[in-house]
Amino acid sequence: xxxxxxxxxxxxxxxxxxxxxxxxxxxxxxxxxxxxxxxxxxxxxxxxxxxxxxxxxxxxxxxxxxxxxxxxxxxxxxxxxxxxxxxxxxxxxxxxxxxxxxxxxxxxxxxxxxxxxxxxxxxxxxxxxxxxxxxxxxxxxxxxxxxxxxxxxxxxxxxxxxxxxxxxxxxxxxxxxxxxxxxxxxxxxxxxxxxxxxxxxxxxxxxxxxxxxxxxxxxxxxxxxxxxxxxxxxxxxxxxxxxxxxxxxxxxxxxxxxxxxxxxxxxxxxxxxxxxxxxxxxxxxxxxxxxxxxxxxxxxxxxxxxxxxxxxxxxxxxxxxxxxxxxxxxxxxxxxxxxxxxxxxxxxxxxxxxxxxxxxxxxxxxxxxxxxxxxxxxxxxxxxxxxxxxxxxxxxxxxxxxxxxxxxxxxxxxxxxxxxxxx
Amino acid sequence: xxxxxxxxxxxxxxxxxxxxxxxxxxxxxxxxxxxxxxxxxxxxxxxxxxxxxxxxxxxxxxxxxxxxxxxxxxxxxxxxxxxxxxxxxxxxxxxxxxxxxxxxxxxxxxxxxxxxxxxxxxxxxxxxxxxxxxxxxxxxxxxxxxxxxxxxxxxxxxxxxxxxxxxxxxxxxxxxxxxxxxxxxxxxxxxxxxxxxxxxxxxxxxxxxxxxxxxxxxxxxxxxx
Numbered sequence: 001x002x003x004x005x006x007x008x009x010x011x012x013x014x015x016x017x018x019x020x021x022x023x024x025x026x027x028x029x030x031x032x033x034x035x036x037x038x039x040x041x042x043x044x045x046x047x048x049x050x051x052x053x054x055x056x057x058x059x060x061x062x063x064x065x066x067x068x069x070x071x072x073x074x075x076x077x078x079x080x081x082x083x084x085x086x087x088x089x090x091x092x093x094x095x096x097x098x099x100x101x102x103x104x105x106x107x108x109x110x111x112x113x114x115x116x117x118x119x120x121x122x123x124x125x126x127x128x129x130x131x132x133x134x135x136x137x138x139x140x141x142x143x144x145x146x147x148x149x150x151x152x153x154x155x156x157x158x159x160x161x162x163x164x165x166x167x168x169x170x171x172x173x174x175x176x177x178x179x180x181x182x183x184x185x186x187x188x189x190x191x192x193x194x195x196x197x198x199x200x201x202x203x204x205x206x207x208x209x210x211x212x213x214x215x216x217x218x219x220x221x222x223x224x225x226x227x228x229x230x231x232x233x234x235x236x237x238x239x240x241x242x243x244x245x246x247x248x249x250x251x252x253x254x255x256x257x258x259x260x261x262x263x264x265x266x267x268x269x270x271x272x273x274x275x276x277x278x279x280x281x282x283x284x285x286x287x288x289x290x291x292x293x294x295x296x297x298x299x300x301x302x303x304x305x306x307x308x309x310x311x312x313x314x315x316x317x318x319x320x321x322x323x324x325x326x327x328x329x330x331x332x333x334x335x336x337x338x339x340x341x342x343x344x345x346x347x348x349x350x351x352x353x354x355x356x357x358x359x360x361x362x363x364x365x366x367x368x369x370x371x372x373x374x375x376x377x378x379x380x381x382x383x384x385x386x387x388x389x390x391x392x393x394x395x396x397x398x399x400x401x402x403x404x405x406x407x408x409x410x411x412x413x414x415x416x417x418x419x420x421x422x423x
Numbered sequence: 424x425x426x427x428x429x430x431x432x433x434x435x436x437x438x439x440x441x442x443x444x445x446x447x448x449x450x451x452x453x454x455x456x457x458x459x460x461x462x463x464x465x466x467x468x469x470x471x472x473x474x475x476x477x478x479x480x481x482x483x484x485x486x487x488x489x490x491x492x493x494x495x496x497x498x499x500x501x502x503x504x505x506x507x508x509x510x511x512x513x514x515x516x517x518x519x520x521x522x523x524x525x526x527x528x529x530x531x532x533x534x535x536x537x538x539x540x541x542x543x544x545x546x547x548x549x550x551x552x553x554x555x556x557x558x559x560x561x562x563x564x565x566x567x568x569x570x571x572x573x574x575x576x577x578x579x580x581x582x583x584x585x586x587x588x589x590x591x592x593x594x595x596x597x598x599x600x601x602x603x604x605x606x607x608x609x610x611x612x613x614x615x616x617x618x619x620x621x622x623x624x625x626x627x628x629x630x631x632x633x634x635x636x637x638x639x640x641x642x643x644x645x646x647x648x
Contacts, residue, residue, distance in 0.1 A: 004541035008533060015524035326520045329481060330578075331509020331537035333502055415481045416473075419516065 005336060012327075013343045020316055024348060027312040031352020034298075034305035035395045036359025041298040042387040043360065044367055044379060045291050051377040052078070053280040056200040058131035061256060061274035063087065063095055063104075063263070064245035069273035070283055076107050076245045077276060078201045078375050079117045082177060083109055087270060088223040089241035095248065100255030103128055106243040108213040111173040111185065116159045118173050118206045120213030123148055129249070131198055143167045143193025148209040153189040156203040158376060160194040167191055173208075175218060186217050201376030214241060250274075302395065305352070309345050310402040317341075317406055324410055325418035334411050341407035342400055349399020353392035360388075426490075427586045427618045428455035428478060433487035435470075435477055436644075447473050449644040450487070457585065460609050460619040462629035465638030471622040474638070475588045478620070479512050480504030492585045509537035513579030513617065515608065517591035519571050521563040521578075528559040531577045538582040549577040552611065569600060576608055580615050587612050589621040593628055601628045 017024045057077055064072040065085030074081035096104035108120035126137050126145040139145065139154065146152035155165055165171060169191045175183035189208060197203055214221060214230050221228040221240045228240035250256050256274045263272040273279050284291075324337045361381050368379040430453040436446040447470040455461050465471045476482040478489055480496040489496045492511040496504055508514075513534075521530050532546040550556040553573040555566070563571055572592065579587050589608055593601030605621065605628045612619040621632065629635050 002536075002539050004536040004539060007541070008536040011525070011529060019524045322520065323522055323524075326516075326522060327533075327537075328505070329479065329508070329514050329516075329520075330534040331505055331512075331582075333505045333537075336537070416476045419476075419481075419520065 005332075008332075009336060009339050009343055012340045013347055016316065016320070016340070016344055017347060020312075023312050023315065027308050027348050028352045028355060030308045031305045031349055031395065031399065032355035032359050034301040035353045035356025035391060036363055038298040038302050038395070039356060039360035039385075039387055039391045040363040040367065041294050042391070043364060043383070043385045045294070046385050046387075047379045047383060048371070048377070049281075049284055051379065052375075053277045053284065055377060056132045056135075056198060057276055058129060058200075058249075059247045059276065060250040061248040061259070061272055061276065062107075062245050063091070063248060063270055063272050066269065066271050069271055069279045072245060072271060072273040073276050073279045075109070076247055078377075079119075079205055080375065083244040084271075086222065086242040086244055087246065089238045089243065090223075091270060092243050092246050093238070095246055098259075100251055100259055101248055102251045103249035105129060105247045106210055107245045107247055108210050108242075109177060109244045110213060110219060111175055111216060112177055112179055113159075113165075113171055113173055113206055114163055115179040116156075116163065116204055116206055117177060118153075118208055118213075120208055120210035122210055125207065126154070131200055131202060135198070137198070137202070138196045139193030140196055143191075146192050146207070146209055148211065150209070151187060151189045151212060152192045152209070154193045154195060154207045155191055156195050156205045156207075156376070157197040158203040158372065159206055162373075165191050166194060173216065175216075187212070187215075199378040203372075204376040210243070211236075248274075302398065305395070306349075306398045306402040309348050309399050310405060312348065313341060313345050313403055314406040314409070317409055320410070321413055321418045324413040325415045328413070328415045329419060337413065338407045338411040341410045342403040345403025345406070346396060346400040349402070350392075350396045352399070353395040356392060356395065357388070425457050426454045427457045427459075427492055428453070428620065429488070429490040430454070430478070431488045431490075433477065433489060434485045435473060435482065436485055446644040448477065448484075448642055450474075450641050451643070453641050455586070455618050455620055458613070458616055458618055459634070460612060460632040461621070462632035462635045463620065463622040463638050464624070464626055464629060464635060465622065465642075466624050469638050470642060470644065471624075471638055472590055474642075475514075475590050475620070475622060478586075479514060479588055480508050505537070509534065509539075509582060511585045513582070513584035513587040515575050515579045515587065515589040515592045519563075519575040521571055521574055523562065523564055526560050526562060527555065527566070527574050530563065530574055531581050533581075534578055535582045540582065546577070546581060549580060550574075552614075553577050553607075568596065569604070572596070572604055573607070576604075576611060580611055580617065583615060584617050587617045587619045589619065591623050592621065593623070593625070598625075598627055601625065602630075605629070606631060 062072045062076045065087055067084035071081050071084050075083050092106050095101055105121055105125050109117060111118040123145055130136050146154050160166055170188050172188050173185045175185060214236055221242055223242035224239045230236050259272055260274050263270055327337060364379060364381045372378050430450055433448055433450040435448040436444045439445045477484050484497045494507045528546050531549060532543055535541045547556060550559055555570050555573050558566055593604050596604055609619060609631060623629060
């Protein structure tokens with residue numbers, strides 16, 4: 001095809017799209033929605049998998065009551081599930097002193113503030129724990145971590161954003177992990193610091209000293225097997241204390257193997273969720289069929305979009321037969337007519353695919369805010385995924401393919417028959 | 424003077440609705456010299472359009488030879504006929520057949536692109552010659568019938584053809600304007616050194632051409648197209 005012929009093809013495509021602007025616009029929109037959906041499904045799947053199986057968690061293992069490892073991880077890392085039960089304090093002490101463990105931080109739950117989980121822990125969470133290599137929790141300017149002997153709290157950035165709590169704010173916890181306005185505790189806590197955003201589930205947590213959980217009104221400790229209620233000003237004996245779980249940093253992967261054998265296979269008292277990434281990966285495997293259904297739906301929508309390109313271009317053929325006949329009479333070869341239709345379908349698909357990236361950004365932004373609100377995990381709209389490149393390219397190629405049938409029909413246009421005046 | 428069009432033993436027939444072949448064209452010999460203007464008269468349905476389509480290579484003859492500007496159209500492949508049409512033939516249609524989505528200038532320059540000699544300036548020159556250069560950027564539907572016809576004439580001449588075929592080019596005009604239009608076509612063809620073969624059922628517009636030939640005189644086929 002010569003340059004001048006190619007210019008004519010481009011001109012004809014441009015003008016035809018403009019002439020059928022409404023149909024073209026609707027088709028581009030449907031391609032954009034299909035393309036955006038396809039990109040979103042794959043990108044969300046990929047990012048969610050990465051975030052839940054290898055995001056900024058910081059711990060290697062969770063020690064909790066005998067039960068489901070998944071429940072332990074969801075409860076302690078993603079703050080989603082209820083605790084499967086409690087561990088006596090002596091188990092916390094024993095794992096903390098274990099030479100295979102480099103860091104053991106207690107995790108005690110049971111209260112919330114407007115749905116945001118209140119977790120009792122020790123100040124080691126702020127002084128020793130790194131949620132990512134080299135990154136410790138930091139309070140934003142003007143704040144500091146809590147004093148373990150006071151009713152003080154450090155809150156995640158998302159909690160601050162959603163509740164309006166800030167340094168110096170006072171609040172009273174509500175009993176239970178699900179918000180119920182009738183379950184208000186009498187104790188009042190002061191916010192001493194708001195954590196810098198970590199883009200992790202920790203952003204959705206209110207951290208208070210573990211003593212606060214032990215001493216919260218109405219809480220009963222059963223570490224010794226008997227019920228014990230803490231009294232103000234009186235030290236709580238260790239035998240009565242209990243924790244929901246212990247978050248562990250191990251010295252080596254071998255430590256994990258060893259502790260796994262000791263606790264999960266030989267022991268009957270507790271459960272070790274290790275490694276956390278594997279536990280979550282197993283969850284994703286279990287719900288893998290949902291992903292496949294979503295992928296299938298996305299592919300079907302893409303096929304429907306390609307069919308809409310075909311229908312849209314095909315519908316214009318009837319009124320354009322004479323145009324093609326005129327072009328042929330002026331010397332245009334059949335393949336020029338063929339090219340006009342294929343380029344037209346390709347142009348619609350390409351425009352839709354480009355717009356699809358914007359649709360994708362919109363869907364991911366909405367999905368990201370929902371996922372963040374529910375789990376604290378942040379999905380990144382701008383994170384590269386191969387589908388962002390190959391999706392639009394594939395959609396454009398599919399559009400070109402959809403143009404082949406109408407192009408073939410146009411290719412076969414009978415010139416003399418279509419040059420006969422209608423009147 | 425050499426001939427731009429030579430027809431020899433041309434036969435063209437179509438399969439009728441009754442399933443029988445009916446011969447539309449049966450021409451023993453017909454010549455048009457370079458630069459000559461020939462008017463061909465014939466009633467509706469006598470095969471005028473079919474003849475022009477065969478000459479232009481849009482339809483293929485069943486038998487015989489059609490040579491345009493030295494190229495034997497009847498022996499060429501479809502691709503070569505397309506190229507020959509783009510290079511050597513200008514076509515003016517009864518209803519102008521302008522592309523409504525393109526501007527006047529784009530309509531005129533369109534045919535040049537297929538011949539491989541795209542010259543926008545020539546398109547503008549032709550529009551100026553036709554007195555419609557001020558409408559170059561307009562869409563055809565905004566023009567009067569007479570102006571549209573001038574665009575069609577300019578388009579037929581855009582690629583400097585050696586032969587212009589005009590099929591009832593005044594079909595939509597009253598007699599007075601039709602005569603003016605034919606005079607303009609003749610004049611512009613002469614200016615551009617193109618031969619003209621004009622067919623019409625209306626004898627009143629054919630005067631002024633170098634030759635006027637009734638189609639029935641050269642076409643032995645008695646069947647209607």
